[in-house]
Amino acid sequence: MLVDSHCHLDFPDFEGERPDLVARAHEAGVDLMVTICTHIRKFDRVVAVAEEFPEVYCSVGTHPHNAGEERGIPADEIVRMAAHPKVVAIGEAGLDYFYDKAPRDAQAEGLRTHIEAARQTGLPLVIHSRDADEDMAEILRDEMGKGAFAALLHCFSSGRELAMTGIELGLYVSFSGILTFKRSEELREIARDIPADRLLVETDAPYLAPQPRRGKRNEPAYTAMTAAVLAETRGVSEEEIAAQTTDNFFRLFKKVPKTLHKVEEPL
16 A cells, blocks of 8 residues: 555645545555645644545644744644544644745744644654755754654655755655656655655645646645655665555554554565
8 A cells, every 4th residue: 555645635626526536546556645734724624624534634734835824823722733533743834945935934933833743742743845954954953952753854855965864863754746757866866865764655736746747736646656756766666665655654653543544564
């Protein structure tokens, strides 16, 4: 089996066809999905999707794009919302200096608040980082020094130094359809060097559809295409990548009950 560790099934792009979307995921071997929250104030919409489907879980958090408008939400409120049985992660939160849609100090403040929520709950923090490698590494090192927390660098497209800093700090790294793009040679080199027990795969659907679907709407079924490229990049079988990334998912997302889902052991 495969797991789409990061998608946005609550987005309007999927309105009216979520049952078909989940069915297509199953046909492609993708048996679990985590739909990720981007607005805490719209959490009800996210959790409703997770409640509708047994194979869908969710997170709670504020995307850095929305850090300005949701500034000041305390960690305790995030912790309270994370008590829902279908919430298995905190975030996504982080730094995005490419679009800079929110003040950078608000992004950093939000990231640190989410880290505290991850510490309190024991749930993994889903980290968004774009064009902010240096500041992200600094915050992660500083916060890890205050107390350990689990985290995932999602949709990784940053530099090698941030990837290795993440590994050093005990984080996991997830690859999306970007890994399959023709000009992603440097990213594939990084993916080749990530320890096998820290790898995950995702879609970030509806965005970043992998080759040969690039430019079209993404969906969880396409996790298999990214996993195939990851397997080729690392010189292993697709079955091994599926088993390893799924094992890694359950190790990181501890709240997802293994007993409810068929799990293959890594080769």
